[in-house]
Amino acid sequence: MSTAALTVYVLMWPAIVAVVLFVISRGFYREWAQARRDGQDII
Amino acid sequence: MPAGMAEAARDARLHEWKEVARVNGMETAQFSALVVVGLLVFFYGGTFLISTRIGKKEENADGYMTAGNNIGFGISAASMTATWIWASSMYASATSGYTYGISGPIHYGLWGALMILFIYPFGKRIRAVAPKAHTLAEVMYVRHGRSSQLMLAGSNIVGSLISLMSNFIAGGVLISLLSPFTFTQGVFAVAAGVLLYTLWSGFRASVLTDFVQVVAMLGAVAVIIPVIFFAADFPAAFESGAGNLTAQQGDFFSSTAFMEQGAPYIAAVLAYAIGNQTIAQRLFAVKENLIKPTFITATVGYGAMVIGVGMLGVLALYLGHEPAGGDLNNIIPGMAAEYLPPVLLALFFVMIVGALSSTADSDLAALSSIMMADVYGQNVAGKGKADPKTMLLVGRITMVVATAAAVAFASLQLNILDLLVFVGALWGALVFPVLASFYWDKVTGRAFTTSVLAALAVFLPVRFSWIPVDGFFGIVVDVLAVVGVGVVLGLMVFGFLGARAAKIAGAVAVVATAPFAVGSLHEYATLCGSLVAYSVSTVICWAMSVRQSEGFDFAVIARRTGDFDSGPTAAADTDGTDGTDPQDTGHGPDSRTGSGTVTVAK
Numbered sequence: 001m002s003t004a005a006l007t008v009y010v011l012m013w014p015a016i017v018a019v020v021l022f023v024i025s026r027g028f029y030r031e032w033a034q035a036r037r038d039g040q041d042i043i
Numbered sequence: 044m045p046a047g048m049a050e051a052a053r054d055a056r057l058h059e060w061k062e063v064a065r066v067n068g069m070e071t072a073q074f075s076a077l078v079v080v081g082l083l084v085f086f087y088g089g090t091f092l093i094s095t096r097i098g099k100k101e102e103n104a105d106g107y108m109t110a111g112n113n114i115g116f117g118i119s120a121a122s123m124t125a126t127w128i129w130a131s132s133m134y135a136s137a138t139s140g141y142t143y144g145i146s147g148p149i150h151y152g153l154w155g156a157l158m159i160l161f162i163y164p165f166g167k168r169i170r171a172v173a174p175k176a177h178t179l180a181e182v183m184y185v186r187h188g189r190s191s192q193l194m195l196a197g198s199n200i201v202g203s204l205i206s207l208m209s210n211f212i213a214g215g216v217l218i219s220l221l222s223p224f225t226f227t228q229g230v231f232a233v234a235a236g237v238l239l240y241t242l243w244s245g246f247r248a249s250v251l252t253d254f255v256q257v258v259a260m261l262g263a264v265a266v267i268i269p270v271i272f273f274a275a276d277f278p279a280a281f282e283s284g285a286g287n288l289t290a291q292q293g294d295f296f297s298s299t300a301f302m303e304q305g306a307p308y309i310a311a312v313l314a315y316a317i318g319n320q321t322i323a324q325r326l327f328a329v330k331e332n333l334i335k336p337t338f339i340t341a342t343v344g345y346g347a348m349v350i351g352v353g354m355l356g357v358l359a360l361y362l363g364h365e366p367a368g369g370d371l372n373n374i375i376p377g378m379a380a381e382y383l384p385p386v387l388l389a390l391f392f393v394m395i396v397g398a399l400s401s402t403a404d405s406d407l408a409a410l411s412s413i414m415m416a417d418v419y420g421q422n423v424a425g426k427g428k429a430d431p432k433t434m435l436l437v438g439r440i441t442m443v444v445a446t447a448a449a450v451a452f453a454s455l456q457l458n459i460l461d462l463l464v465f466v467g468a469l470w471g472a473l474v475f476p477v478l479a480s481f482y483w484d485k486v487t488g489r490a491f492t493t494s495v496l497a498a499l500a501v502f503l504p505v506r507f508s509w510i511p512v513d514g515f516f517g518i519v520v521d522v523l524a525v526v527g528v529g530v531v532l533g534l535m536v537f538g539f540l541g542a543r544a545a546k547i548a549g550a551v552a553v554v555a556t557a558p559f560a561v562g563s564l565h566e567y568a569t570l571c572g573s574l575v576a577y578s579v580s581t582v583i584c585w586a587m588s589v590r591q592s593e594g595f596d597f598a599v600i601a602r603r604t605g606d607f608d609s610g611p612t613a614a615a616d617t618d619g620t621d622g623t624d625p626q627d628t629g630h631g632p633d634s635r636t637g638s639g640t641v642t643v644a645k
Contacts, residue, residue, distance in 0.1 A: 027117030
């Protein structure tokens with residue numbers, strides 16, 4: 001692999017992790033807001 | 044800045060901000076006692092406060108085990124991800140990268156991630172058959188009786204205790220490596236912290252705090268890996284350090300990495316995913332319509348995180364980094380201590396503590412559920428007679444006893460690998476009988492038990508080389524292992540495409556593998572051990588079941604695995620079969636359902 005390809009190969013994983021973190025956090029926020037509106041515990 | 048100046052500046056920062064100690068003959072950065080105590084109080088105190096937000100004076104027994112089968116996407120995806128990631132998975136991925144080179148983390152993390160994806164179709168079927176169950180063992184009790192239930196429950200008790208012990212050990216090692224505290228003090232601190240926030244609300248506390256822990260873990264990985272990458276003078280080090288890699292380590296399609304790391308792991312994690320109660324518990328807890336997005340998100344999250352952390356092993360290989368004391372588990376702490384500034388080293392510390400705590404609290408919740416539902420609920424009191432308050436007491440006592448046992452075992456320095464291999468084999472032997480029991484109405488309890496015991500009897504001499512495999516026995520092992528390849532691939536395809544496609548995929552896999560595998564596969568004992576466990580249990584379970592004339596009515600499972608805390612499960616019991624009726628076995632043309640319907644495999 002070239003140096004550029006290796007750089008992308010190593011750094012793509014933390015980038016994907018950041019996307020997953022956003023997706024999970026958004027899902028949690030929506031559930032928290034819904035539970036708050038309904039006056040219930042989130043779980 | 045030239046490399047030399049950057050290095051000097053980094054060393055100056057290191058010595059300025061962190062204390063430096065000598066461990067195993069190597070210098071390693073340390074936090075002061077006050078900083079470590081502060082971080083532990085911050086982490087465990089914070090998670091405890093979060094758990095108190097959902098704590099109830101009168102907890103519900105079903106909520107304690109599965110949170111009412113009603114968890115949303117955000118929490119369940121976070122919890123599935125956090126539970127699947129334990130401290131050992133990060134250390135092992137980095138070890139794989141350091142040992143096998145650039146493809147190493149893929150052969151650890153990718154296969155582990157894909158197994159989450161492969162089991163979600165089975166998860167949907169399991170929830171459809173048993174929507175209100177708490178444990179897989181509880182379902183097996185209804186399906187086959189006590190022996191199958193105890194096999195699953197027993198393997199999970201052993202497996203979760205080992206996992207708990209392993210995570211406590213990881214915590215003790217981390218704290219002793221990065222602080223003035225001893226290993227034993229570290230083990231006690233982690234054990235007490237996990238028990239503190241899990242004890243009162245059980246599974247509900249476990250999954251809610253998993254969200255916070257996964258945010259810490261994912262956030263840390265997103266920041267730490269790029270920081271170490273550039274601090275260690277990459278990408279230039281890819282060229283300057285290329286000489287540190289062998290040809291296989293530099294090859295993305297390394298056959299050594301696949302045969303020694305990837306292939307055994309594929310076989311092992313499928314068994315782990317199906318057999319482990321921590322996964323099943325989340326499957327029973329999430330809203331049924333959210334199973335697919337939850338599992339897909341957890342697949343991507345787990346894979347990216349574990350592979351990403353594994354890249355630290357690859358970077359260490361390029362740098363010619365020598366782990367402290369020659370122990371490969373020190374690669375990650377060593378790289379972090381060498382290249383991270385104090386604030387990020389603290390974040391790294393929280394990441395590892397979060398990883399081990401999220402799995403440890405899941406193990407405690409799994410153990411308590413098994414003792415509550417399978418031991419007390421089904422076998423001591425009997426379904427319909429179990430007192431929810433007593434169940435809660437059983438669950439909480441289980442957590443305290445399990446924590447004490449895991450702390451005690453941690454000090455005994457048992458051979459964790461051997462124990463894990465045995466539990467993994469047991470789960471491997473259970474995979475086909477368990478899955479077939481959810482789809483195929485002809486599988487009997489006798490077929491289940493016999494096939495699992497026979498598979499174990501063949502696994503042990505193969506895995507531990509009790510019988511020489513260089514003669515006829517070696518050929519037999521190779522043939523069984525090739526069949527095992529077909530079983531593993533067939534099961535993966537079956538979940539998505541059904542029985543016909545699975546049979547074709549399995550047959551093609553056997554035909555394609557046999558010419559290369561027969562005569563040589565027995566040289567890989569770990570891989571062969573797992574594969575023969577799959578093949579023997581599958582062949583015997585199928586052979587003993589295929590001629591059965593009576594079918595099982597799967598509707599019985601839903602009736603007999605209802606909530607414990609809403610009184611007898613009579614709510615859905617419209618025909619007088621309330622789950623306490625020993626005659627309601629599900630076998631026979633009518634099976635007391637009133638409908639006479641026999642649900643057949645898809």
